[in-house]
Amino acid sequence: MKRSIAVVLGAAATAISLVLAGCGSGSDSSDSSSGPVTLTLAGWSLSTTPEFKTLADGFHAAHPDVTVQLKEYDATNYDTQMIADLAAGKAPDIYVQKNLKNFYTYQHGKQLLDVSDVAKGLGDKVGGLSDYQLGGKTYAIPYRQDSWVLFYNKDLFGKAGVAVPDGSWTWDDYVSAAKQLTARLKVAGSKALGDYQHTWQSTVQGFALAQTSGADLTSGNFSYLKPFYTRALDLQSSGAQVSLGDATTNSLTYQAEFGKQQAAMMLMGTWYIATLLAQQSSGDADQFQWGMAPAPQSDKSTTGTSATPVTFGDPTGLGINPKLGKGKVAAAKQFLAYAAGEDGAKALAGIGITPADSAAVTDTFFALKGMPTDDVSKFAFAKHDTKPENPVSQYTAGLQNVLNDLHTAVMSGSKPVDAAISEAQSRAKNEVLNK
C-alpha cells in the first residue's frame, strides 16, 4: 500500500514537472555569427497555396546559406492563431499580414520590426507599400497586391448576344448588362444568371469606399454606401443575381458559381485567376472562354483604356517578428526585399499570383496556359488605382464589424438602406469611434 502511494505521487510529480517544462518557453539560442541561417515563415493551407513554398525555394536558390522553413496555419483562423502565437512568443520569424484589417493590431502591439530600410531599397514600383507606413516608418513589405476586377464568361456573353465589357462601363452599364444577360440567357435555355455577387460585405462596400470621392471609413459617415446598395438590391430583386439569403443558406462558393457557369459575370479579386486556371485544368471548373475587364466605375471620368480605373484590394505583406534572433535580422530583411522585388514577382507570377510589382510581370502572367489574351484583360490586370479595403486605423476592425451587420441587414431585406446606414452610423459613434 505504502509503495503504491509513492508510485502514484511520483507519477503525479512527474506529470507536474512535464507540464511545467512544457509551459516554460525555451529561449531561442540563435548565434550571431554568419553561416547557415534558418528562418521560419508563416503560411496557410500549404497544400493549396503554393506561394509560400515558391518564395521560400526561390530565396534559398538565390541565398544558399539561408533556409526558409514554413509553418502552417489555418487559413480562416490565421490571425487568431498568429496573435496567440505572438503573445506566447512562439511565432515564426517572418509572418504574413493576410489583410490590412489586423495590421494595426500587430503594429500597435509592437509585434512588427521596423523595416523602413527595406522599403527604401524597393522604390515606388511596389503597390500597397504606403498602406504599411505609420508615423513615417514602414512595418511590413507587400509581396502581393490583388485588385478587384470584373471576370466574365465569354461563352455565355456570346450565347446571350450581349457585347462584352470593353473597359468603358459604369455601374449603370453593369446593372443593365446583368439584367439583359439574365433575360436573354433564359430565352436561350440557360439557367445562368447575369452576375454573381458573393456574400462578403466588400463586394459592395469596397467599391463604394474606393470610388466615392470624399468617402472615409473612419469619419463614421457612411452615406456613400447608399447608391451602391440601391443598385445591388435592384440586381437582387430583379433576379439578375442570387439573393444573399440563398447564397448564405446554400453555402454557395464563388468558385463554383463562376467556374460552373452559373453566372456570366462576377466581380472578384485577382487572386481568383490562379484558382480558375487550376480548376479549369483539374476539371473542377467547366471549360469556357473567360476574360477580365476593369471594375465598373462610378462615372465616366475613370472609364476607358486611357484612364486609370479605380478599384480596391488589400495588399498581402510580410512582417518580421521582433523576437527573432539578432543574427537573423539581416537574412529576414533580405527575404522581404526578395519577395517584394522583381525576382519574387516573377516567381509568383509563374504560379498565377498577382505580385505587388504587377507591371513587371504582365507578360509572364499572360503567358500562363489558359489565360485570356485580349487587350482589355491585360489592361484590367496591369492598370488600376487600387485603394485599400481596410484603411489602417485603430477603428478599422470595429467599424468593419458594424458595416458587416449593415450588409446582412440590407441585403436580406430586413432593413431599408437609409435606416441601416443611420443605425450603423450611430453604432460606429457610440461603440467604436468613442474609444
Next chain:
Amino acid sequence: MTSMPVARRRRSRPVWRNTVVGWSFLLPNFIGFAVLTLVPVVLLFYYAFTSWDVFGGAEWTGLANFRQLLHDHSFWTALSNTVYYTLFHIPLTLAASLVLALLLNRKLRAVAFFRTVAFFPYITSIVALAQVWNMLFSPGYGPINEILRAVGVHHPPGWTTSADWSMPAVILVGTWREMGYYMLLFLAGLQAIPTQLYEAARVDGATAWQRFRAVTLPGLRPTTFFVTVMLTIGSFKVFDLILVMTNGGPGQSTLVLSQFIYQKGFVENQFGYASAVSIVLFVVCLLVTVAQFSVNRRRNA
C-alpha cells in the same frame, strides 16, 4: 436505503492514507482542470478590469469596461436576444423532451429504435446540422418554403435570412437538436417512479390525466429540476449553433452574448472588454440558477 456495516476506526493512520490515495487519484484530473479552466477563469476576473489587448501589459482601468457596457447598444441587443432565445428554448425543449419520453416509455414494438432516432440529432455534428437546416430553410429553393407555398402560404418567411424569423428558426433547430438528450434524462426519471404508485392510483379510479398530474409529474420533479437548470445554462451560453447557422445575422437579429464576447475578444482583440461581458454572462447564469435552486428548495420543504 440498505444499511451498511459501520467500520470501526482504530487508528487514524489508515484514514490519512485513504485521504492521500483519494487525492492522488483526483490529482491528474484536478491538474488539468486547474491549468486549463480554473486559472483562466480566475484571471478573467482580473482582465475584466483592464484594457488588455493580448499584446503587452494589461492596464488597470477599474470599472471603465463596465461603464462602457452600460452604453453599448450592441451589448443590450445581445442580452435581449439571449433572453429571447432562453425564454422560448427552455419551455419548448422541456415540453418536447417530456412528451417524447412519455411516448417512448411504453412497451412499443421497436422502442429502442425510436429512442435512438430521437437521440440522433444530439450526437450529429453541429456544423453538418446547421448546413442542412440552412438548406432546408433557404428562402428561394428550400423544401420548407416549397411545402409552405404548396399549401397556400404566398409569402413564406425568410427564416435564417430575415431579421424577424431568424431567431425562431434558430430556436426551432436548437429545440430539435437537444430534445433527444433531455428525453433520455426524463426516461431515466420515469423508470425510477415506483409502479405501485400507478397501481394504487388506478385502484382509486384515477384517469390517465390524473395519474400524470398526481404521480408522474411529482415523481419527475428532481429530473425536471435538473433538466431545467441544465437547459437554462445551456441556453444562456448558446454559441456554436448560432455561429454556424446565422453568424448573428441578418444585422444583429441573432447576436447573443457569447457571440458578442467572441466578436469583441477574438475578432476585435478587446480582451479586457470581452472579459467584462463574460462576467456579466456568468452573473446572469449564477443568479438564475440560484433562484431556481431556492424555488426548488422551498417546494421540497
